Amino acid sequence: MTTPLLLILVAAVAFLATHVVYEWLAKRLLIVSGAEYLVLGVLLGPQVTGLFTPAAIEAFQPIIILGIGWMGVAVAMPLRLQRLVRIPAVPYRTALVESLLTFGVVTAGATSAIAYAYQVPWREVLAAGGILGAIAVASTPAGLDVAFGERGKDAARRAPVLLQIEVANHLNAVVSVVVFGIILAVMHDTVPLMVRALTTTEWVVVTLGIGVVGGTVFHLFLGGEQSADRLVISLGGAIILASGAAAYLELSPTLALFAMGVVLVNSMRNPGAVQDVLRAGERPLYYALLLLAGASWRPDSNIGWWLVIMHYVVLRTLTKLWGTGIVTWVNGAQQSVGLDWGRALIGQGRLTIALAFDYSRRGLPYGDVIFTCAAVSVLFTEFFAARFVRAAAAPLIAPLESISATTGAVLDTVTETVTHALPSFLQPSEDGSADRPADVSEPKPAPPGDR
């Protein structure tokens, strides 16, 4: 099979998966679909059927880089300052400490595990451990979306636990992307370019600079004309340029595009149109990324390899579960969000795969084991992410819903009483304008049961 045809088939599978399987599974079975494409990729790859040759995977590099960058800009999209400032400080504090705790614990654990498994000094594997730590922080927001959907967005405003989960998802992603980008800058080659080699700080600035320039070019390009065609050209051009530039310089496309996303979402009067375009491409690109990531997976027979993977999955899960509990207790927020909302953060998804794949495709040390850790974690957790969220949030939401129902009933009764007791008070004024709710004097439609 030719490489382009393969690419088209990958895209077609991703496309159909997005719009047929994903929605059906999500609605009917409360399952977050996606991880199975990783398995499909493994089956199509050189390890099993060989349909995807290594050369074909190499030819897909631009798509892979674009997909990785796209995840970065998607992470930034909810970070509109105007909206963020309305959220109280406690959820941020809790989520940030939880993120840093997870990063610290998993980095330490993974560094020890890799050093032990490969019999190397821990200093040599600190960067790889840090990468695993950064990846471990990420948690998928798909669980919340599937479990509560649009209702979740409304409910998040009144249910503290959903708000906490939402904030934690976003902050986990931010910490994960930023730390990952910084570690890549640390690991960057120190070859002198002109006079001297750039420092880590300078590489980080370059990464962020690419994103900021991308965002600026987008705005200049779009100008005052907000037509859909122009939006697609300017957004597509800016994303492709920034992803390509970051990848060319061996920096993190996710961090560069994250910076660009932050610029976009906070500088546009109405970022809804940009978000729509991004959303349309996000899931198909994620599925394509999963398939290609699966196809490029390379196992190792070393027993220590599996030790690192098991260690990562267990340590991450425990940190997310207990870490959130401890942090919540320290912040005194257990009354509103409970102590085990960390269950909602166990699921890992698109960002995890994007970061791990970005690391492994560069041929950096321990890339295969790091990617396998991420892949195993996504395989075991993303599928049930919605159920994890539901399990964590449902006990705290149920009382709220009953309170809401009671409040509604009380309000209905009061309104009815007022309507009957004070009819003249609610009469329309002489000029015809009504200073009362429009439906009060109109006959109410019969409830469905009475028809």
Place this chain on the structure above:
Amino acid sequence: MRRLVILLILFAVMRGVFVLGGPTSGIPTLMLFGFLILAAYSVGELVKPFGIPKIVGYLIAGILFGPPGLAYVSKPALTELTPVSNLAIALIAFLAGAELQLSEIRERGAAILKMVSSELVLTFAAIAGTMVLLRSQLPILANAPAAEVVAFSLLFASVAVVHSPAVTMALLTETRANGPVARYTLGVVLVMDVAVVLLFSLVLAVARSLAPPAGGAEGVQAGAVLWEIGGSVLVGAVLGACIALYLRFISRELFIFGLLMALLGSEVARILHVETLLTLLVAGFVAENAGGGRGEDLRHAMERAAAPVFVVFFALAGAKIDPRAVLPLLPIVIPVVLVRMAGIYSGMRLGGKWAGLPTQVTGNAWLGLVSQAGVAIGLATVVADVYPSRGAPLRALLMATIAINETIGPIMFRLGLKRAGELTPSEANAGQSVGSPPTAGAH
């Protein structure tokens, strides 16, 4: 001013990235793709106020940033970006097919066939005759036997008569013109595309018998030509039917779906050795007319998806133009270009009269037929492949002719549409805004 700032920023970014990347880095294909989208589009907008179509701006951007200019897009990068050009051709063909309504074919089909036949005969004969007359100017033909002169002249003419569906579609999309001149021009370009495939195959067979290629390459087999045409219709119809079914029963995410179908059609055509343009043209036509009224939605979605791809396609076409190679050939190229224009003009007037069309239509529609692009370049490459030593100078001559037609063609087409009154007022006034005093209240 804003566009200049964008270009300056992009220029600085590219310089900076290339310096930071160091000399050992590979080809930044993805970055170049994004750069070309933004830079070429900006150049297109920069030239628009001068009354020049945007696609000429994209071509200029290609020349500016390509190997002959600043060389941001190197020759290996051009090869890496070839799939973008293939996708653009597929999208162009699909959109062109989707533009054709069955009722329109019934209404205009006979007139288009008459114009195509007269234009093809006149232009082909005029160019072939010019080549015979100018043979002393060409080193490969100066001392060649008569049979060889005839063979190469016919081959040259069969490529030189080709029009550009890409330029026609891109300009119609850009200007949103939809009057009789626009419709007849599109019809002639599309039918001519099919006719040229047949003509070129026939001429190549004749040329091979008159001037056998070195190594005695095989002749053109009638079966292969038949399959190329018939197979294209068949494959295109099947693809179009599948798309129509999707439109009728699912009809969602047409933006991505359209891109996928264009890619699929182009790749299947390549694997089955059928004509890509014709395959996608038929697919677009079937999808539009059998899609249960949803073809228009798909067309609009594909136009949106095609916009950045078209920009890069024309920029890449511009990057392949080497002005230094064109200049020495101008003494031969200019007469050929002028004779070609005269042939197109006479053919269209004659065909239009035969079909009973008003002179307002034919007098302007011929201006839309000057452009040449992808198909002509492809055929020129085939000539060079069949005749490796003698075909190379012929290819260079063809490329120089195409380069000039590619540059002036869109300007002439826009002029034709403007003269026919088929441009929107804002489009028609684009060239008048430069240098005019600002209107009251405009700051």
